[in-house]
Amino acid sequence: xxxxxxxxxxxxxxxxxxxxxxxxxxxxxxxxxxxxxxxxxxxxxxxxxxxxxxxxxxxxxxxxxxxxxxxxxxxxxxxxxxxxxx
Amino acid sequence: xxxxxxxxxxxxxxxxxxxxxxxxxxxxxxxxxxxxxxxxxxxxxxxxxxxxxxxxxxxxxxxxxxxxxxxxxxxxxxxxxxxxxxxxxxxxxxxxxxxxxxxxxxxxxxxxxxxxxxxxxxxxxxxxxxxxxxxxxxxxxxxxxxxxxxxxxxxxxxxxxxxxxxxxxxxxxxxxxxxxxxxxxxxxxxxxxxxxxxxxxxxxxxxxxxxxxxxxxxx
Numbered sequence: 277x278x279x280x281x282x283x284x285x286x287x288x289x290x291x292x293x294x295x296x297x298x299x300x301x302x303x304x305x306x307x308x309x310x311x312x313x314x315x316x317x318x319x320x321x322x323x324x325x326x327x328x329x330x331x332x333x334x335x336x337x338x339x340x341x342x343x344x345x346x347x348x349x350x351x352x353x354x355x356x357x358x359x360x361x362x
Numbered sequence: 363x364x365x366x367x368x369x370x371x372x373x374x375x376x377x378x379x380x381x382x383x384x385x386x387x388x389x390x391x392x393x394x395x396x397x398x399x400x401x402x403x404x405x406x407x408x409x410x411x412x413x414x415x416x417x418x419x420x421x422x423x424x425x426x427x428x429x430x431x432x433x434x435x436x437x438x439x440x441x442x443x444x445x446x447x448x449x450x451x452x453x454x455x456x457x458x459x460x461x462x463x464x465x466x467x468x469x470x471x472x473x474x475x476x477x478x479x480x481x482x483x484x485x486x487x488x489x490x491x492x493x494x495x496x497x498x499x500x501x502x503x504x505x506x507x508x509x510x511x512x513x514x515x516x517x518x519x520x521x522x523x524x525x526x527x528x529x530x531x532x533x534x535x536x537x538x539x540x541x542x543x544x545x546x547x548x549x550x551x552x553x554x555x556x557x558x559x560x561x562x563x564x565x566x567x568x569x570x571x572x573x574x575x576x577x578x579x580x581x
Contacts, residue, residue: 321397321461328400328454329382332407336378336553339446340371343560347363350567357574 363560370556377549381542388542397461400454405532406547407450408476410554412512414444415479417558418486419509422502434498435569437505439561441486443554444508448480463525471518472526479515482508 381402391398418440425433455473456466467473486504489497519528535543 321395324397324457324461325400328403328457331453331457332403332450333378335446335450339557343557343564347560347564347567350564350571353571354567354574357571357578361574361577 367556367559370552370559374549374552374556377545378553381546381549384542384545389536389538391539394462397458400458402542402546404451404454404458405543406550407447407454409547410550411444411447411451411476411480412515413554414440414447414558415483415505415508415512418444418483418505419512422505422509426499426502426506431569432566434502435562435565436558437502438487438490438565439558441483441490441501441505441508442561443558444483445480445487446557447550447554448476448483452477452480459525468525470524470526471522472515472524475511475515475518479508479511482511 385399385402388399388402390396418437421433421437421440424430425437459468460466482504486501486508489501489504493500516529518524519526520530532543
């Protein structure tokens with residue numbers, strides 16, 4: 277009886293690595309927590325901040341420049357037409 | 363350009379130029395670290411984006427039901443501001459989300475509704491540019507639709523489960539983070555006022571040019 281118990285324990289211990297190995301491995305398509313992403317695959321925060329602030333500045337400067345040009349053209353057209361009307 | 367516009371533009375430009383230093387002095391957020399500082403430009407642009415949509419909608423309603431032509435100029439100017447500040451919101455938000463959520467975009471209620479309203483105002487501007495006669499009234503109807511969507515955008519984060527932070531975040535900010543936030547908001551608000559006024563003036567000038575051309579043709 278003692279021998280049977282010992283044998284059962286040995287079999288159980290030997291079976292553990294086999295059961296663990298038989299577990300399905302996560303497929304590469306599944307969700308991977310951000311903490312496990314290797315550093316070379318992460319985007320540094322400073323690049324994202326630079327892109328965000330840079331975009332806002334480019335849009336503001338571009339719009340002010342575009343509005344200034346449109347206003348200059350409209351004022352020139354208006355002045356020419358008013359001269360003609362007189 | 364009026365004296366007030368010049369002052370507004372000068373103050374807004376100076377404040378925006380100084381803002382990186384003001385933001386730099388703000389402490390880091392505990393869980394997000396450095397990337398949360400995008401929020402100092404994202405939040406003001408998002409609020410002004412919604413404000414622009416409200417102004418465009420209200421002015422369009424006054425134009426549509428009251429026939430006030432001047433209000434149409436303000437509506438068109440506000441629609442352009444909505445597209446401008448909406449673009450800032452829709453670009454800075456995903457840049458923050460990439461670090462905070464791991465993805466640039468999720469199709470949740472807040473993000474999707476913001477994108478749809480932005481596209482409504484892009485469509486409004488295209489219609490006004492290429493729509494020909496009658497596009498002013500059709501555009502006013504579109505702006506009213508945009509206005510009706512603003513409350514939906516605002517409450518979406520509190521009503522539906524989304525990844526986007528809720529509206530309760532702002533009142534709970536510590537003073538050290540709130541000060542740079544309201545500094546950036548003031549800068550963007552002044553910029554909005556100045557650009558809105560100048561753009562409306564341009565539209566009135568264009569209206570006058572059209573009148574003079576018509577008078578010339580008749581003569």
